[in-house]
Amino acid sequence: MTKANTSRSTPLSEPSHQAMEQAAEWFALLRSGEASDADRAQWQAWLASARENVDAWHYVERISRRFEPLQGNPARRAAVSAFQRANEPCLKRRETLLGIVTLLGVGVLGWGCWSHTPLPGIAMARRADHRTATGEQREIFLSDGTRVWLNTATAISEDFSIGQRRLRLVAGEILIQTASDPLRPFLVDTPQGSLYPIGTRFTVRLDRGETFVAVYEGAVEVITAGGEGATLSAGKQTHFTERALAFVEVADPARQVWSQGILLADNIPLADMVRELRRYRPGHLGLSPEVADLRVFGSYPINDPDRALAMLESVMPIRVHRRMSWWVSIEPER
Amino acid sequence: MSTLEYEPITIEHLYDDHHAWLQGWLRHRLGNAADAADLAHDAFLRLLTKPRRFDSAPEARSYLCTMANGLCVDLWRRRRIEQAWLDVLAARPEDLVPSAEHQAIVLEALLEIDAMLHSLPPKVANAFVMAVGCEMTDREVAEELGVSTRMVRKYVARAMLYCIRLDARQAVEELPHGVPCSV
Numbered sequence: 001m002t003k004a005n006t007s008r009s010t011p012l013s014e015p016s017h018q019a020m021e022q023a024a025e026w027f028a029l030l031r032s033g034e035a036s037d038a039d040r041a042q043w044q045a046w047l048a049s050a051r052e053n054v055d056a057w058h059y060v061e062r063i064s065r066r067f068e069p070l071q072g073n074p075a076r077r078a079a080v081s082a083f084q085r086a087n088e089p090c091l092k093r094r095e096t097l098l099g100i101v102t103l104l105g106v107g108v109l110g111w112g113c114w115s116h117t118p119l120p121g122i123a124m125a126r127r128a129d130h131r132t133a134t135g136e137q138r139e140i141f142l143s144d145g146t147r148v149w150l151n152t153a154t155a156i157s158e159d160f161s162i163g164q165r166r167l168r169l170v171a172g173e174i175l176i177q178t179a180s181d182p183l184r185p186f187l188v189d190t191p192q193g194s195l196y197p198i199g200t201r202f203t204v205r206l207d208r209g210e211t212f213v214a215v216y217e218g219a220v221e222v223i224t225a226g227g228e229g230a231t232l233s234a235g236k237q238t239h240f241t242e243r244a245l246a247f248v249e250v251a252d253p254a255r256q257v258w259s260q261g262i263l264l265a266d267n268i269p270l271a272d273m274v275r276e277l278r279r280y281r282p283g284h285l286g287l288s289p290e291v292a293d294l295r296v297f298g299s300y301p302i303n304d305p306d307r308a309l310a311m312l313e314s315v316m317p318i319r320v321h322r323r324m325s326w327w328v329s330i331e332p333e334r
Numbered sequence: 335m336s337t338l339e340y341e342p343i344t345i346e347h348l349y350d351d352h353h354a355w356l357q358g359w360l361r362h363r364l365g366n367a368a369d370a371a372d373l374a375h376d377a378f379l380r381l382l383t384k385p386r387r388f389d390s391a392p393e394a395r396s397y398l399c400t401m402a403n404g405l406c407v408d409l410w411r412r413r414r415i416e417q418a419w420l421d422v423l424a425a426r427p428e429d430l431v432p433s434a435e436h437q438a439i440v441l442e443a444l445l446e447i448d449a450m451l452h453s454l455p456p457k458v459a460n461a462f463v464m465a466v467g468c469e470m471t472d473r474e475v476a477e478e479l480g481v482s483t484r485m486v487r488k489y490v491a492r493a494m495l496y497c498i499r500l501d502a503r504q505a506v507e508e509l510p511h512g513v514p515c516s517v
Contacts, residue, residue, distance in 0.1 A: 024494035024495035069442070084460050
């Protein structure tokens, strides 16, 4: 690099725009490989003609020095390709697009908006990467080896990038067994907040404007959209809205076995049981308040909700009325 | 020597009121608790070194959000450079992989250069880094980028002017001012 006679350290005032512009142009010419002796002589004359030219050139030298670690380095070509790669415009565009999609999803549509529509999640679920229909369950493997079981009427979006593995639960319920990847943290977003699992097996469920989390292995860090946080260790569960995080309690093992097609009832009110069955069964399932508080025990096949209903009918004082295939109601036995 | 006359900036108050949510917010954005803790720390460190007055909690909150967002973007850029460097190294035959020391030197230089050039269009920044970092002639850069040598010259001049102005502005900002001179 051509050095000028600049003894002073940082100049105290900013050189004029003209001086800076000329310094940049001189630099571009002198280093181009095409500068002649006459050019160099002219540059010397330019430097000598004004103090602020020397000041401006001082900056050129300072900036050039930042490249010195590359200049003498055998890996400099590799370094430059890394720089180019990091600057690839397509990568930038992709990020912008993702940004817009995220904004649309969360900002314009709003989570609250679609969750109150009669067919929740349909609009979002159609755009999701993985989804199940009502009554359907599915197990998938993500590209990093993470196992995800999708429960009935579930939709998730996958956004795996260089820095992180992000899943968005759009509707329904998932059970996740994360694969380890020390370089890319895993996280699950729900409309109410985010979950940061650490080597875990856990379930996440969206229900009536709340996120339910239960951890079976490892730990999960919960952060609500409002910034509240808690750490759930194995065997613990909680639920939260955007603003409020419930107390951590002992995890209900029933929240995990659905992945094996089983609905486990351990002394739960029939009303809760029916609410669960509704998730797996298209159509209307009514429950008479007179039997809503009956207690339910046992394991039921959730892949076949009609059979589960028949089983309930055989052990409890209830009658299942099939008015139409899509309209069933549970009433007291007469 | 006189003691401080003005009201002290209560960074402790700010910290108590805002650190927890800021860290939560960062964790939400970054997907990583450790990074979030680091950046929240950095944000308050900046407030310590360049104190500001806030008239209301929302004002402080929005300022911190904006600052933290900038820190996130910086972090993402750093990560992107680091990843690109690792990718390039991984793609090289083993005998061409530089020593650990050279790798570290290069990465540090790249991060500094990227921080300086990141607002420039990628083509301009790439031309500049090739020309100056690899000491390539305009002709060589032109061939690599598929543009004319005249264009390369323009790119280099433009990038250099941009850097000079950035540096000059910083130098002026860093000058001590408003400090009473002691005799």
